[in-house]
Amino acid sequence: MTKLGKLFSLLLAGILAIVPAFSQTEEDLDKAMKLVGKTMGELRKANEAKDEAALKAGGKVLVEQFNLSAKFWAKHKMADATEMNKKTLDAAKALADGTGPFAAVGATCKGCHDMYREKLADGSYKLKMTH
Numbered sequence: 001m002t003k004l005g006k007l008f009s010l011l012l013a014g015i016l017a018i019v020p021a022f023s024q025t026e027e028d029l030d031k032a033m034k035l036v037g038k039t040m041g042e043l044r045k046a047n048e049a050k051d052e053a054a055l056k057a058g059g060k061v062l063v064e065q066f067n068l069s070a071k072f073w074a075k076h077k078m079a080d081a082t083e084m085n086k087k088t089l090d091a092a093k094a095l096a097d098g099t100g101p102f103a104a105v106g107a108t109c110k111g112c113h114d115m116y117r118e119k120l121a122d123g124s125y126k127l128k129m130t131h
């Protein structure tokens with residue numbers, strides 16, 4: 001590899017290492033939401049089984065993912081989405097701490113989806129920008 005080539009690949013590696021930390025692209029949001037959906041399925045089962053440890057563990061995953069999503073809404077200056085995200089995050093924190101019910105976590109999903117989620121013909125979802 002030439003010197004310049006080496007420098008370039010170093011730079012590229014640096015950029016790739018930095019980007020996920022910010023989580024501000026639509027792809028990051030999509031990834032977070034997919035994990036949220038999967039975790040909610042697991043939490044529903046944990047709730048039925050009254051499995052406290054699994055409820056807390058799932059709550060923690062949700063806290064992480066809604067912390068990531070919050071950065072997306074903040075970057076795009078979407079105040080109402082930020083607010084709904086925060087409500088979900090607070091409910092997830094309470095669930096992770098064992099101080100709040102599972103039911104509270106799912107209460108704010110639909111409000112945001114109705115406003116900002118669009119279902120495509122192939123059954124997948126994407127962000128709907130209304131303004």
Ligand code: HEC
Pocket residue numbers: 026029030033034036037038040081082084085088105106108109110112113116117118124125126127128
């Ligand atoms: C503040 C807004 C907001 C909140 C709150 C929110 N979502 Fe989403 N969600 C979105 C948007 C926007 C999309 C579409 C983006 C995408 O998937 O590319 C989405 C997509 C999804 C998807 C589809 C992912 C895919 O592409 O297959 C699932 C599943 C999902 N959300 C679950 C949830 C659950 C469960 C909750 C509540 C615990 C929740 N979301 C809360 C905004 C939100």
